[in-house]
Amino acid sequence: MQPEGNVSIALVHYPVYNRNREIVTSAVTNLDLHDIARAARTFGLHRYYVVTPSLEQQELVRRIGSHWQDGWGGGYNPKRKAALELMTVVATLDDARDDLAGMYGVRPLTVVTGAAERVNGITFCNLRKRIAAKDRHWLLVFGTGWGLAEEIFEEADLVLEPIRGAADYNHLSVRSAASIIMDRLLGW
Amino acid sequence: MQPEGNVSIALVHYPVYNRNREIVTSAVTNLDLHDIARAARTFGLHRYYVVTPSLEQQELVRRIGSHWQDGWGGGYNPKRKAALELMTVVATLDDARDDLAGMYGVRPLTVVTGAAERVNGITFCNLRKRIAAKDRHWLLVFGTGWGLAEEIFEEADLVLEPIRGAADYNHLSVRSAASIIMDRLLGW
Numbered sequence: 001m002q003p004e005g006n007v008s009i010a011l012v013h014y015p016v017y018n019r020n021r022e023i024v025t026s027a028v029t030n031l032d033l034h035d036i037a038r039a040a041r042t043f044g045l046h047r048y049y050v051v052t053p054s055l056e057q058q059e060l061v062r063r064i065g066s067h068w069q070d071g072w073g074g075g076y077n078p079k080r081k082a083a084l085e086l087m088t089v090v091a092t093l094d095d096a097r098d099d100l101a102g103m104y105g106v107r108p109l110t111v112v113t114g115a116a117e118r119v120n121g122i123t124f125c126n127l128r129k130r131i132a133a134k135d136r137h138w139l140l141v142f143g144t145g146w147g148l149a150e151e152i153f154e155e156a157d158l159v160l161e162p163i164r165g166a167a168d169y170n171h172l173s174v175r176s177a178a179s180i181i182m183d184r185l186l187g188w
Numbered sequence: 189m190q191p192e193g194n195v196s197i198a199l200v201h202y203p204v205y206n207r208n209r210e211i212v213t214s215a216v217t218n219l220d221l222h223d224i225a226r227a228a229r230t231f232g233l234h235r236y237y238v239v240t241p242s243l244e245q246q247e248l249v250r251r252i253g254s255h256w257q258d259g260w261g262g263g264y265n266p267k268r269k270a271a272l273e274l275m276t277v278v279a280t281l282d283d284a285r286d287d288l289a290g291m292y293g294v295r296p297l298t299v300v301t302g303a304a305e306r307v308n309g310i311t312f313c314n315l316r317k318r319i320a321a322k323d324r325h326w327l328l329v330f331g332t333g334w335g336l337a338e339e340i341f342e343e344a345d346l347v348l349e350p351i352r353g354a355a356d357y358n359h360l361s362v363r364s365a366a367s368i369i370m371d372r373l374l375g376w
Contacts, residue, residue, distance in 0.1 A: 005354070031219050035361040044354025079359045124376075165375065166193070166232025171267045172367065173223040179364035180371045187353065187368070188312075 007131055007138045007186065008047040008108065009040055009178065010096045013057065015149035026145035028057045033064055035175040036142075037083040043186040046137070048086045049096035061089040093141065093152065100137055108137040112156040113181060114147060115170050121161045124184045131185055140185075142178050195319055195326045195374065196235040196296065197228055197366065198284045201245065203337035214333035216245045221252055223363040224330075225271040231374040234325070236274040237284035249277040281329065281340065288325055296325040300344040301369060302335055303358050309349045312372045319373055328373075330366050 011032060014025040033050065040048045050061050065084050067073045074081040090096050093110075101107045111127065122130075131138055140160075141152065153159060162170060163180055172180070199220060202213040221238065228236045238249050253272050255261045262269040278284050281298075289295045299315065310318075319326055328348075329340065341347060350358060351368055360368070 031361070031363075035364050038359050038361055039364045041357050042351070042353035042360055079357075082357060083359065163230070163371070163375065165230035169229050169267075169270060171226050171271065172230055173219070173226055173363070175219075175361070175363055176223050176227045176367035179360065179367050180375070183351070183368045183371065184376075187351065188372075 005044040005046040006134055006136065007045050007140060008049065008096070008100060009036065009045055009140045009142065009182070010049040010051050010093055011036060011142050011144065011174065011178075012093060012148060012152065013052040013054070013144050015151065016143050016145035017147050017149060019146055021146070023149050024145060025052060025054055025057075028052060028061055029144070030064065032144070032175060033061065033084070033087060034080070036178050037087050038080075039179045039182050040086050041083040043182040045086065045182065047088060047100070049099070050087060050089045051091070051093055051096060052089065053091045058089045058091070061087070065089075097139060100139060104137050106137070108139040109157045110139050110141060110155070111158045111160050112141045112148060112153050113160045113177065114143065114153070115162050117162060118153070118159045120159060122158045123161050127158070127160060128185050140181065142174050144174055193232040193234040194322055194324065195233050195328060196237065196284070196288060197224065197233055197328045197330065197370070198237040198239050198281055199224060199330050199332065199362065200281060200336060200340065201238075201240040201242070201332050203339065204331050204333035205335050205337060207334055209334070211337050212333060213240060213242055216240060216249055217332070218252065220332070220363060221249065221272070221275060222268070224366050225275050226268075227367045227370050228274050229271040231370040233274065233370065235276060235288070237287070238275060238277045239279070239281055239284060240277065241279045246277045246279070249275070253277075284327060288327060292325050294325070296327040297345045298327050298329060298343070299346045299348050300329045300336060300341050301348045301365065302331065302341070303350050303360075305350060306341070306347045308347060310346045311349050315346070315348060316373050328369065330362050332362055
């Protein structure tokens with residue numbers, strides 16, 4: 001099944017910061033796979049790339065995916081199967097871009113998300129309009145751990161403005177942030 | 189710390205349906221506590237009630253809460269402490285309403301959420317306006333398992349329209365749904 005959407009999402013486990021601002025590979029979290037896949041299917045996204053260079057972690061992601069697609073889980077919960085069908089594991093963010101370029105003949109525009117304010121950011125409203133024009137493919141990038149390494153921001157085409165809450169607290173889980181951002185860009 | 193918000197949230201573990209539409213008590217999920225508490229703090233909610241009649245599960249919720257508030261976790265991650273401070277465990281939804289009534293002298297209006305279309309629902313837009321009027325306190329109710337039992341819908345003051353996605357797939361996790369709904373009602 002190939003959805004129609006022109007937006008894909010990538011969840012990056014390397015390069016991300018740990019709590020001491022060292023660059024690490026974070027561990028895959030089971031509910032990140034499920035929650036983000038379900039939201040991606042709900043909002044009509046094209047692909048959900050789980051990015052990790054760790055071969056062990058790649059194998060874990062494939063095992064979870066195939067359990068719900070081909071194994072016992074697919075019959076038990078067809079809705080979950082439909083969500084996890086969108087999920088693909090890749091070693092690097094470039095592999096995700098190459099995969100989309102292979103399908104579309106043109107590289108997607110990469111939009112990085114994060115909790116911090118940045119110069120040269122794009123607003124939700126403007127990105128929503130650009131996506132709706134349907135003339136490009138888009139890759140939304142989310143980080144795990146304590147956030148995406150600076151190099152990911154530097155090589156991105158655009159940086160999305162952060163979700164601002166009440167007062168100055170803004171510490172959503174990546175599952176919450178990804179759900180809200182998909183809704184703001186594609187929902188309602 | 190007592191936030192200013194006039195909206196609270198309740199995550200109900202009983203009465204909810206299981207997969208066979210039998211009424212059960214669902215198990216508490218650790219990430220439901222964290223993700224929803226973090227979103228509740230981000231969007232300025234007043235209280236986050238975790239509803240379960242199971243004494244064992246109540247004890248589990250309290251243990252997780254106090255680990256991050258008073259224990260090792262509070263020093264390790266003060267942001268998480270600020271989120272989990274909003275969390276209170278209660279046995280029933282009525283206990284949550286009574287708790288709010290005790291603070292405000294008037295019972296909150298209860299708004300139930302769910303994935304199905306209902307008659308007499310309120311739209312996101314209208315509920316957002318009513319909340320913004322700041323003349324009442326509101327309790328948003330979310331279910332776990334396969335959804336809230338019918339009796340919860342029957343005794344509610346209002347039922348919120350469902351989140352509609354692309355096509356007819358609408359199977360968000362409660363963590364995603366709660367995050368999106370808080371954003372639609374209080375964010376941007």
